[in-house]
Amino acid sequence: MKSDRRRSIVWNYFRKSADNKFVKCLFCSKSMRYFRNTTNLRLHLGRMHFDQVQNTDLTVENDTPEFTACKLETLEPLPVTFEIVSPESPSTSQPVVTEIEANCEKQEHTRTRSFVWNYFTKTIDNEFVICNLCSKTLKFSHNTSNLRQHLKSRHFIEPQETETVNESEAAVKYISETEIPEETHSIAYEIREVQEEADNQAEGSEIVLKIKSSSKTSFVWNYFNKSTDGKFVTCSLCDKVLRYFRNTTNLRAHLRSSHSNEFRNECLAEENSQEHEISELSKLEMAKEETARKLKIKKSIVWNYFKRDLNRNCAVCILCRKAFKVSNTTNLKDHLNRAHPNYTRKNKLPVIKTETSYSPAPKRMRLENYNATTLSDHKIKDINNSMITMLVTSYQSFSLIENQGFLEYSKKLQPLYTPPSKEQLLSTALPEFYSASVSELKMILELVESVSISIDAWTTNANRSYLTITCHFIYEDKLYDYVLATKEVFNVNCMENILPVLLSVFNEWKIFDKIVAVVSNDVNNIRKCMNILPKPYQSCVAHMLNTAISDALVADENLLKLLEKCRALVNYFKHAPLVSEKLENIQQQMKLPLLKVKMDRGSWYSRYFMMKRLLEIRDPLCITLTDLSKVPQFLDTSEWNVVSDCFSLLEPFELIVTELLYEKYPTMSLIIPLIRGLHYSLKSKTTQTEIGGLLKERLFSLTNYYLDSLESNKIAAKATFLDPRFKTLAFGSEDTVEYVQKWIEEELLEIMGTNDVSNSESSAQNESKESSFIWAYFDTKIAQRKSSATPFATITSMITQYLEMSNLERSKNWLEFWNDHKTIFPELYQIAMKYLCVPAAAVPPERLFSRHGRLSDTFRSCLPSKSLDQIIFLNSYLNRQESSTSRETLPNTDHE
Known part of the structure; x- marks a missing residue:
């Protein structure tokens, strides 16, 4: 049946x-949903393409009055104004209705609206929804x-009775949320009220519908005027x-700056204002979630090994210092x-099975202390600890914090923070930070079975003698080294x-039996x-190597x-x-690289590079000297040959030093192969x-x-x-291998x-008790035979394999090898972890062979004697990194 209604002019655009479910705008090529009416299409034309269609009459020549988009204010998206044009007919007045209402009134049935839509909002593409409580998609x-x-799981909201909603209201809501701009989302809900007012107007009159928006105007318009x-x-x-x-982002930025x-x-x-508008139900739900979360945290035993970071809203592992969310x-x-199986095994922590759970969503970050006049004690302590970290990691002087330039700089960063004096930092903040770090390291050492110790005897600029004691161990298949203490000794001799x-240091750290x-x-x-x-x-291999070469040269x-x-x-x-x-x-004239001479600083290493x-510059050097008088x-020529011989003989030693410099503390397993290679070279x-x-001799x-x-x-x-x-390939003879x-x-x-003997005896006794006495004698004999034969056979098979x-x-990394094979060779793995942590040097080789290391010793010698132990410990602890066991990049050896 052919419809009497004429085709709307909007279809020209x-x-x-x-499938008749979508339409495409010919101006901007935007795709829109089609709801069997042209309301949202007209809104799109009036809002986005007014200039193109302002001279076009969008009304339809039929008996039904329709909306026509009048001229919208270009700068003011609100309020939006529509006109209702009634045909000039003196006969009878017709009711003024929208096209949405006309279509929706044809449907007499209603549908039930779920209560969940009080808490969710659909996206434009109708494929996702956003929770109004936690903003989860x-x-x-x-x-x-x-x-x-x-x-139910995240917000503890049980199902409620559904409410009846008209199809027309649903259509209006959808259109308002999809096609109307964000600041006018509630416009469509007021169409029905405006229509009632329009019905009372006289026939043939021009009626203007002003649809008020319930959205708030931004406060920035109190300070700006539009052109x-x-x-x-x-x-x-x-x-x-x-x-x-058409947004206030740059205006807000201008006000802020x-x-x-x-x-x-x-x-x-x-x-x-926003906090005041929060409903009591939301407050109750938030309190319920917060209480449940706090109760869980208090009951869990894992908080004995995690620290809460209130600033970042996370938990920091004491063992490895990684941060995690704390929902x-x-x-x-x-x-x-x-990550810490040794801890779970020794402390009998139950293994947690992965379950599908819905944890409370984290709260949105808010601007804290925006209008505060003072900082909290926790914030001050955090800033002090950061300052200590900056000073001790590079051996900076603590008098830096009293420098006027540093005080101005810190004031710019945080006007509410006043840096403590040098005396306050050394007497209060530094000891507290030191105590917390010592506790963390002691907890790790409790889980380690074997450690090695290196002792460095050195003297300050004030002629005070000290012993720096460093601990080396393998923890969770990584090699670590930490300074335990630096103690003054009045007479090292x-x-x-x-x-x-x-003895006092070994007993304090409880490592005497593990050395x-x-x-x-x-x-x-x-x-x-x-x-x-x-x-x-x-003995320190680096010092012995240094002594041997120096004695040979002098x-x-x-x-x-x-x-x-x-x-x-x-x-x-x-x-x-x-x-x-x-x-x-x-x-440059000889087209050679620009190289400068290098100084001899007293060590054989610097003489080698000289x-x-x-x-390297012999030819340009000779040409330069021939043109000079004094x-x-x-x-x-003979002396140049001697220099060439010396350089050639010292080259293998320089390669050994380069190998040692790859690691902060090279292990003892590296030395015998290097000595064999040195003799061959x-x-x-x-x-x-x-x-x-x-x-050479x-x-x-x-x-x-x-x-x-x-x-x-x-x-x-x-x-x-x-x-x-x-x-066995590194040894010089087969007798040594045996x-x-x-x-x-x-x-x-x-x-x-x-x-094995104890396990066999206990198992035999248990089986004898459980079985009949007839087999007890036989089982005992079997257990005795196994106890005498199994260990040696297993050892031989393990070593051969x-x-x-x-x-x-x-x-390659030898630690990764043992980590992969520790289940195959469990006892051999235990011995490997015991001896492979032994260092070859008492000090990092960098201090002996590079200028950077010597500068580090110089800074250390200038530290204040009262806090020297704490500063050196924190320098090692805060700069802690597992020792590298792979050789992918060359070390930075500053020979100058």
């Missing part, structure tokens, strides 16, 4: 889709099952003209079970003064103390004279800028001069004297054998034998 599948579940064209606004406070983009007082007052007023403790327990200090070895920089009195305790003692007077000649030549170029500039010009640089004595070197030949003999004995050292040999990169394997078997037998595996690549 829209095209329907094939959920998938909308055209039913409310998941929405009800969300309200006539609606493209600019003028600030009433400073007369500044700003561009208007240029008129902070007015903006702050308006924000406070707006915040108070509930399930993720915290999962972290302990996954007196053993009676050293022994009580060491595997003690490494020191070859102080005889420390060696004597270890013999008394008794504890295995190891033993030849002719070589010393040549080195002095080279040093004078370098000093001449260092202190003569014009000569250095001429050297650079000659290098000779290396002289050989120059130091230059090197002849020295034997293959050929010299051109007599001085070079004598130096001295280097070979001195390295044998100082380092060759390590191959027969039980700790170093076991560590090398248990390193999957080397195993001895080392025998030592490993003995220790494995000691670990496995006692446990370990040795038959291919060696790990040198660039």
Whole structure:
């Protein structure tokens, strides 16, 4: 049946889709939902394309009055005005109705509206909904099952009776939420009230419907005036003209930056107004959630090992210092079970099964202390701790906080914060921070089974002697090193003064029975103390290497004279800028890289780089000196050959130092392979001069004297054998391999034998009690035979299987290897973790061979004596990182 109604003119600007569910605007190509009426299409044309259609009459020539979009205010999206045009017919007056109402009145039936829509809002695409309580986005599948579940589990809202809603109201609501701008969402709900007023008007009259908006006008319009064209606004406070983009974002930014007082007052007023409008039901639900969350936190035992960070609303693990959300403790327990299995096993923490749970959503972040005049004690303590971290991690002077520039800088960052004085920081804040860090480290050491100790004896600028005691251990398959204490000793040469200090530190940290070895920089009195305790003692390999090379260089007077000649030549170029500039010009002319001479700073390491640089710039250096009149004595051809021999012989030692510098504290397992490689490299070197030949012999003999004995050292040999990169290939003879394997078997037998015998006897007794007495004698014999045969056979099989595996690549991480194979070789893994934590050096090699390390020693020597122990401990603790065991990048060795 053909309809009498005529086709609306809006279809000149829209095209329907094939399924008649969507339409597309021909001006902007926007796709819109089609509800079998043209109301939302007219609104779109009037709001977005008024200029294009302002000369077009959008009315339909039929008997039904319709809306026509009048000229909208370009700058004012509110209020929106519509006109109802009635045909000029003197006959009878017709009721004024909207097209939405006309379509909706055709449907006499009603549908029930679920209560959940009081708490959710649909998105424009009708595929998602947003919870009004927690702002969580959920998938909308055209039913409310998941929405009800969300309200029940997250907000404790039970199902309520549904309410009846007209289809017309539903249509109006949908259109208002989709097509009308955000600030006019409630306009469509008032159409019905305006229509009642329109019905009472006379026929043929022109009626204007002003639909009021219930949305609030932003407070920024109290301070801005719009221009006539609606493209600019003028600030009433400073007369500044700003561009208007139909939103108030840039206007708010202007108020915040240029008129902070007015903006702050308006924000406070707006915040108070919003808080006042919160319903009592919402307050009750929030209180219920907060109470339930607090009760859970108080009852859980995991809070003994987590700290709450109120600023970030998270929990920080004391063991590894990772941060987690604190909506509930399930993720915290999962972290302990996954990342700290030793803790869960020893403390019998129950394993938490992963369950599907709906935790309360985190609250929106609010601007805290916006109008505060003072800071809380917690905030002040947090800032003080950050300041301490800045000072101790780089050994900065604590007098920095009293510097006028620093005080002004901190005032700019936080006007409410007043930095404490140097005395207050050293007497109160620093000890508190130190105590908290010590407690955390002690908790970790309780879970460690084996540790190694390195002792560094050093002297300050005030001639005070100190011992710095560092602990090395493997925890959760990572290698760590921490300074435990720095104690003053009045006479380092007196053993009676050293022994009580060491015992007090070992007992305070409860590690005396866990010590595997003690490494020191070859102080005889420390060696004597270890013999008394008794504890295995190891000399520092870095110091022995340094001593061997230095002794070899100073033993030849002719070589010393040549080195002095080279040093004078370098000093001449260092202190003569014009000569250095001429050297650079000659290098540019010869198209060579621009290289400068390097100074000899007294160590063999700096002498090596001085000779290396002289050989690199030999040709441009000779050309430069020939054009100068007053120059130091230059090197002849034979002397250049001696320099070349010395450089060639010292090159293998420099490579060893580079290997040691890859790790902060290289392990003892690395030393025997390096010594074997050093001997092979020295034997293959050929010299051109007599001085070079004598130096080669001295280097070979001195390295044998100082380092060759390590191959027969039980700790170093076991560590090398248990390193999957080397195993037996690093040793010089098969006899040594047999001895080392025998030592490993003995220790494995000691670990496995006692446990297996006790386990076998207990199992036999239990089985005898449970079974009949007839089999008791037989079971006892079987248990005795197993106890005598199983351990040795298992040990032999375990070592054979370990040795038959291919060696790990040198660039690989040996800790990862043992982590992957600890279930296959459990007892061998236990011994490996015991010996592979032994360091090869008493101090980081960086302090011996690089300028950066020496500067660190200089800063340490200038620290205040009262707080020196706490500062050095915190420097190590806050800079803590597991020692690197992979070699992917070269270290930064500042030889200058």
